[in-house]
Amino acid sequence: MVRAIVLLSGGLDSCVTACIAKSRGYELHALSFDYGQRHKKELESSKNIAKKLGIDHRIIKIELPERSDALTGSLSVPHNREIGKEIPVTYVPARNTIFIAYALSWSEVINADAIFIGANAIDFSGYPDCTKEYIEAWNNLIKVGMKNNGVRVVAPLIDMNKAEIIKEGAKLGAPFELTWSCYEGREKACGVCDSCMLRLKGFKEAGLKDPIEYESQEADR
């Protein structure tokens, strides 16, 4: 059986990515990171998703340099903003770069052939570390710099918009009810941060009902 690692944040995208990897026949190993994120609830979600999918899961605690981004630092998560092309304040410096580096290390230990990541940039191209060029750059780096240079970073959602991701997940029976996308770490999803807004828009466009609860009735439309 071919083995793969999936970076499982606990969000919707990584959940669908795990379902895709599973459907491709991989023996899956999920990896999550406790990096001091405000929305720690996603770590609980990652546990629940891994359990539901019946896959191995580990959470690695990492210490990032002190910073001022809005997911881990002192800035506030913006609400109801217009999502554009600029890099948002929720960008955590080199976060995916650190995550992929760890996954690569683990891939050599367990002999994994692929690292699945839920990166996608169609709806939300503000993050430089979620693009096709970025994934290609990793695969180039692996070829020259790894012992196990046959491992590949795979981003199956890279060309999908949020509605397409949700439709694909629905087809594969992804447990959306267990996912957590909100940047805030409260009881219910806020409905007004970038991540909630994109998720709600995606469900609406996909013609599906988002099974999770939201604080904001207006957003829960």
Add this chain to the structure above:
Amino acid sequence: MVRAIVLLSGGLDSCVTACIAKSRGYELHALSFDYGQRHKKELESSKNIAKKLGIDHRIIKIELPERSDALTGSLSVPHNREIGKEIPVTYVPARNTIFIAYALSWSEVINADAIFIGANAIDFSGYPDCTKEYIEAWNNLIKVGMKNNGVRVVAPLIDMNKAEIIKEGAKLGAPFELTWSCYEGREKACGVCDSCMLRLKGFKEAGLKDPIEYESQEADR
């Protein structure tokens, strides 16, 4: 003043690299990692070197996946082996990849323009993550995947052999007496691991005396 990060392991190469970066006028910030290495003594060395050079220094503790390499795992460090082109058992999966990923994250926080690393592959080409192609792959990845895409990974020793590195260090007044190269973590350097053997050969070829003490008299020639 232009700012740079230097990956400071506590070994000879990273010490010379720090001296080179300093001589180029950078405001230097040193970064070391406690990754469960057998030779923890190098962390003490990194502290002493940073102090001697008068540069900012931090040690980040990282949790690598459990493995069986000879620097952190259950294998023994090989002694008196013929150093060839194969990947040695002291290879720690994706170690430099994780280190550089962290340095990149930090570089965005402190607005550093360069990350200096002591990678070199002339004398010891067994490590895939110490080659010119590997450094180039990083600089390509940075261009497409970082917010601060002007930062560069710089490996000033990449084309030097050990004797040349030592001569360059001597010219810049590198505190060789504070460096630790041995893969074992004992009181004195063993003199017979790959790292000690290369170091001793380098000093011999450079026509200089290695100021540190060795266990093995034979090696201490």
